[in-house]
Each structure stands twice: as C-alpha cells, then as structure tokens.
C-alpha cells in the first residue's frame with residue numbers, strides 16, 4: 001500500500017514537473033549583502049537604511065523575478081548593553097522596518113549578538129553596532145546577470161551615472177563624506193552622513209531590471225564604499241579598460257566630495273547604439289541620470305584614465321598604475337599567505353595582462369557525431385570516497401552526454417555490491433578524500449591498492465580494452481598514485497607510480513578560472529579539440545606535477561601525453577604564477593595514457609560544461625542573446641560517449 005502511494009506521488013510529481021513552463025537550466029537565485037556600520041556610528045537610522053539599500057543595489061544587477069519577491073536576513077551585532085547603545089539599536093531597527101515597509105520587502109530571519117563589547121584592562125571596547133542585510137531573490141534567467149567589469153562594446157561604451165535620488169538634477173546631490181572610506185583614511189568619522197529614500201531605490205531597481213531584460217546593459221556597478229571614483233575605477237580595473245569621464249556638475253562642488261562621497265547610486269555602461277533608447281527610457285521613468293563619458297577598450301597602449309569635473313581634469317593616470325595602488329592592500333595580505341616569489345610574479349604580471357586568448361574551433365552546441373547509437377546507454381561509474389565532492393557535477397556532465405551515471409562508493413566495491421564489469425567508464429571525482437591526511441588521495445590510493453577485492457576489481461577494469469577512465473583533481477592525484485597515468489615503465493610491475501602531485505609552489509590552495517589549452521594527444525576524450533583554449537576551474541592545494549625521474553617527463557612530452565596545459569595571455573604554455581597555478585613543469589595540467597583511454601586532469605571541466613558556469617567568457621562567445629549554451633568542455637563527455645558507441 002505504502003508503495004502504491006509513493007508511486008502515485010512520484011508519477012504525480014513527474015507530471016507536474018514535466019508540465020511546468022520553466023527552463024530549469026536558466027532559473028536560479030541571487031543573493032547579496034549590505035552593511036554600513038561606520039555610517040551607523042554617526043546616524044544609526046541612516047546606517048540601517050543604507051545597509052538595506054546596499055544589499056539591494058548589489059542584488060539588482062541579477063535578473064530577479066520581482067522586487068516584491070526579495071527576502072532578507074537581518075543579522076545584528078551590537079554592544080546593546082552599553083550606555084546609549086540600546087537606543088541606537090532601537091533607532092536602527094525602527095528605521096530598517098519602515099524603510100523595508102516602504103520598499104515592500106521584509107526580513108524573514110536572522111540572528112543577533114547583542115553583547116559586542118569587551119573589557120580590556122579598565123577600558124570597555126565596543127564593536128560598532130552593525131546590521132548585515134543578506135537579501136535573496138529568485139532569478140528568472142541567470143545568464144542575464146550584469147557584471148561590473150567594463151565591456152567596451154564595439155571598442156567603447158557610454159557610462160551613465162544614476163544618483164538614486166528623487167530630485168531630477170544631480171547638482172542637488174549633497175555629496176556627504178561622513179563615515180566614508182576617505183574620512184577613514186584621514187582617521188576621521190566626519191559629521192554629515194549620506195542617506196537614501198525608499199522611492200528612489202524602488203525606481204532604480206525596477207529600471208535596472210527592465211534594462212537587464214532588454215539586454216541593454218553592458219556592465220553595471222553600485223556606488224558604495226569608496227564613492228563614485230572607486231566605482232568607476234573598479235569597473236575599469238575589472239574590464240582592463242581606460243576611461244574618459246567628465247562629471248557634469250557646477251564648479252562650486254568640491255572635487256573630493258564628488259569623487260569620494262558614498263551617496264547611494266549606480267553606474268551603468270551601455271552600447272553607443274543603445275544610448276538613445278536608454279536615455280528615453282530613463283526620462284520616461286523620471287529616473288535622474290547624467291552621462292559621464294566613455295569606457296575605452298584596451299589597445300596596444302596601456303589604457304589611460306581621465307577624470308574631469310565640469311571640464312576640469314582632476315585625475316590623469318594609466319589604469320595599471322592606479323590598479324597597482326588599489327591592489328596593493330591585497331598583495332600585502334597575499335605576502336603573508338603565499339610564497340613571496342609567486343606574489344611578486346603575480347604583482348608584476350598584472351600590468352601586462354590582456355584578455356585571455358580563448359579559441360574554440362568547433363561549435364560546442366552541436367553534439368559530437370555518434371557512429372551508431374547504442375540500444376542501451378553506456379554505464380559510467382562515478383567513484384567517490386570518504387571526503388569526495390564534485391560527484392554530482394561529474395554525473396551531470398556524463399548524463400548530459402548520454403551516459404547512465406552510477407553513484408559508486410569505494411565501500412560498494414569493497415563489499416562487492418557492484419562490479420565494474422558492466423561499466424564502460426569510471427570517473428574518479430575531486431575532493432578531499434580522507435581530509436588530505438598524509439597528502440592528497442594517499443588514503444584513497446591505499447584503499448584501492450591494499451584492499452585485495454578493490455584492487456582486483458580496478459585492475460580488471462583497467463586491463464579491459466573497451467573501458468576508459470577519467471580522473472579530476474583528487475581523482476587525478478589518485479590516478480597518478482595508482483600509475484594509471486605516467487607510470488614508471490622501467491619497473492617490472494605494471495602501473496608503478498612515476499608521478500606525484502605535490503604542493504603548489506605558491507604554498508597555498510589555489511582556486512581560479514585558468515586558461516587551458518588542449519594539446520595534441522591520443523586522449524579519446526579530447527578528440528578533435530586540439531588547440532582549444534578556454535577557462536577551466538582550478539581548485540587544489542597539491543597540483544604540481546613531480547616526476548620520479550626526468551626521463552618520465554621527457555617521455556610524456558615526446559609521446560604527446562601532456563593532454564592539456566596552462567597557458568598565458570599569448571596562448572603559450574606557462575610556468576608563471578598565477579596563470580600556472582601550481583608550478584607544474586611546461587604548464588602541464590593533465591596527462592593521458594599512450595592508448596588514450598585514461599585521462600587525469602587537475603582542473604575541473606565537469607564544473608564548467610555550461611556557459612553560465614563560467615565566471616567569464618569573451619563577449620564574442622556571448623553570455624546572452626545568441627549565446628552558446630555550452631562551453632567547449634562538454635565535448636570531453638560527448639567524445640567519451642561517441643567512443644563507447646564505436
């Protein structure tokens with residue numbers, strides 16, 4: 001009986017799911033944070049309003065279902081028992097409630113820590129009363145998200161300032177410096193603190209949403225900590241571009257205030273050809289705005305920044321020089337976290353960065369040709385161990401290509417619950433098997449080697465000519481330890497380890513989206529992809545390939561077994577950090593067996609088979625409109641499927 005109910009329920013759910021008019025690969029959710037504790041020191045009510053506003057201006061560049069669908073978490077950290085602080089907390093709370101009510105959103109959860117004070121000797125040290133707003137909302141098309149890096153469509157974009165005020169002229173902006181980053185630099189708090197009205201937040205949010213849906217925004221960024229100048233420069237730094245800006249204000253305004261006041265607002269970049277449409281729309285919606293100038297694409301010359309206020313030049317510099325200053329604080333931290341040599345390399349290299357040289361000479365949206373389709377889908381064992389992760393992405397990627405993916409734990413093999421005899425492929429997934437104790441994948445390899453049942457099962461699979469194996473990251477480390485790739489062939493025993501994945505030269509865990517070039521190799525999963533350059537997720541602490549003897553590396557290179565490599569912005573294999581995140585010789589990022597059946601990669605193609613999973617793709621690849629649905633890495637999985645169909 002219970003079964004019948006369950007079956008009914010499942011088929012009912014399946015029907016409902018099938019009939020839903022939603023594209024599940026496009027919908028998602030967006031979340032953002034806002035907090036303004038320093039401004040709250042001057043005016044707790046304004047601080048609370050600014051925290052809510054910042055959270056929304058951070059959220060508004062994702063395509064949300066509706067402003068009224070936004071939900072918030074409120075986290076309060078306050079020294080509430082100290083004199084005057086209870087009243088400040090109350091002011092902040094009342095202001096936040098009223099502001100949210102006016103906008104039409106609400107808090108649905110949160111947490112508080114109301115004893116944020118400590119006695120140090122005879123002194124009581126208080127944390128500034130802080131409200132952190134985390135907002136979240138359904139996202140109707142995750143691909144439409146607008147990012148802050150300038151795109152310079154057709155070589156230059158037009159930059160528009162949205163002051164988020166109800167008055168129609170930007171000359172009425174009070175440009176208050178209280179609680180700003182600039183004030184902090186002068187060890188001051190200031191007096192006059194910015195504030196914001198709910199109506200202008202609603203208007204701007206909705207206008208941005210509409211422009212996103214019409215694909216009229218090339219980039220966009222909110223104005224918050226650091227003010228208008230910081231917003232503009234951050235956009236230029238991210239896009240590797242120059243700027244020619246003239247802020248159209250009357251000459252009485254003090255440049256320092258205009259540039260550094262943290263009045264709520266936003267800057268958007270639009271295509272020259274969309275300008276008339278956007279201007280008309282903003283006028284029609286009565287949203288105040290001013291056109292600031294242009295973004296300039298990175299050319300052969302280093303990009304320049306020119307900023308004027310009402311025709312008077314206030315800043316002229318090369319973008320890279322300003323970016324070096326802006327990055328310096330991060331590098332100070334990095335010098336404490338990573339090898340000094342690597343940090344130095346990254347810092348000097350930054351000046352010379354241009355856009356990654358992505359190159360794809362096939363259409364990833366066109367499926368790989370299958371010789372003759374199989375009656376039954378080939379089976380792939382997605383093998384995981386205690387501490388593995390990424391098994392779902394791996395299963396999804398192989399399923400997308402037509403495989404029947406099975407979730408197999410090492411214990412299933414040990415207990416003989418499954419045999420690999422029915423499988424055409426195995427995929428060893430990434431992660432932290434046995435918490436990387438004694439070195440990455442060492443515990444996993446021990447299970448595979450020293451449990452006789454598992455050892456026999458894996459060996460039988462490896463020896464069958466109709467099988468293939470794929471290892472990613474932790475799985476790659478395992479395949480190296482098992483000698484499935486780069487074995488020491490001078491040993492009499494088959495599969496003797498000849499390669500070890502050692503700690504990255506930076507001395508730390510690297511998490512990046514690195515440019516990867518497919519080499520010409522016998523790897524069946526990389527067939528027809530030679531020369532492809534595209535970004536791939538890197539996420540490891542132990543990715544540096546150390547070969548037992550130089551002749552093993554030599555053989556890998558001469559037999560074309562280095563299947564993929566990290567490349568620089570010129571598309572040349574590199575050992576330079578951070579383009580090569582771990583210091584592997586000749587930029588080697590993955591290795592295959594001479595017969596091409598076994599492939600072990602340190603980066604994660606399974607985490608970026610869809611374009612939306614890539615944090616950056618060139619405009620020509622297209623994130624929206626006529627975009628490619630898939631990244632080139634889908635082809636690895638389709639190639640494996642096609643190989644099984646031979």
Ligand SMILES: NC(=O)CC[C@H](N)C(=O)O
Nearest residue numbers: 430431473474540541542
């Ligand atoms: N993502 C991974 O698989 C990480 C592998 C391993 N734990 C490392 O840090 O190197």
